[in-house]
Amino acid sequence: MLEIGSKAPDFTLYDREGKQHSLSDYLGKKVVVYFYPRDNTPGCTRQACAFKNSFQEYVNKGIEVIGISKDSQASHQKFTDKYELPFLLLSDPDLQAIQAYDVYKEKKLYGKTGLGVVRSTFVMDEQGMIIQIYAKAKPDTNATEILEMLG
Template sequence: MEGYDMLEVGTKAPSFTLPDQNGDMHSLEDYRGKKVLLYFYPKDNTPGCTKQACGYSERAPKFEENGVVVLGISKDSIASHKRFEEKQGLSFTILSDTELEAIQAYDVWKEKKNFGKVSMGVVRTTYLIDEEGVIIEANGKVKAAEDPEKMLNLVENM
């Protein structure tokens, strides 16, 4: 992932409208007046993604106490997200981006190498967006198991 570019802190977060695990539509504008933690992950029900999602789910009440809405996004289908939510008991919204609308807008669709094979995929990335829709934190090359606690610490110390 050489030259991994991300959206910069201080820039306006790209708008999106995507369905959640129940098929309900969500747009970034729906959350004006609240901070939004937007995390992009590669695939439902894989070890790293499960650790990350469960970490966010466990900490969801603390994020809420700090006025932060957690939204996970991957290119998996609504049905896949529903199975993931039910299997893991997730307590936050996960959005389905099968058309790569937000994934490409947030610049997380990248060339990846896995066991020497090159393919395109979602690079695990977390953005924190303020109440006005401006990116105030951008983390690339995220470690799945550490991300939820790292972001909660950041939010609690703002």
């Protein structure tokens, strides 16, 4: 598991339009990277909309918000359009970042056990160091908790 004070693993993933983004592109800014299980599911939709509703505060503080799931670029396009999400969603079908951040774990859902993305959020400072981890982020409050933590 990654720890507060450690260097955030860099990654290069594609957005919904096929443009590459690397975490290292955002050095010099605070960055919130949140990992979520799936587009258009109830919890993931509530979390994305909570970030959308707080987005102007993130912009005012100069903080980048990036959501990552293993969904396809096309799925991200539909999800972004449907909910008018103003921040970046990146597609990680090969689990590059998901595994680097150790958020692909055994989960129980409806009594069945399987591997999946555990909803987790990482906050990085301007040097790319992890300053906060929300290991089991709550979809409804995660966005505001981060803003409160950052002051």
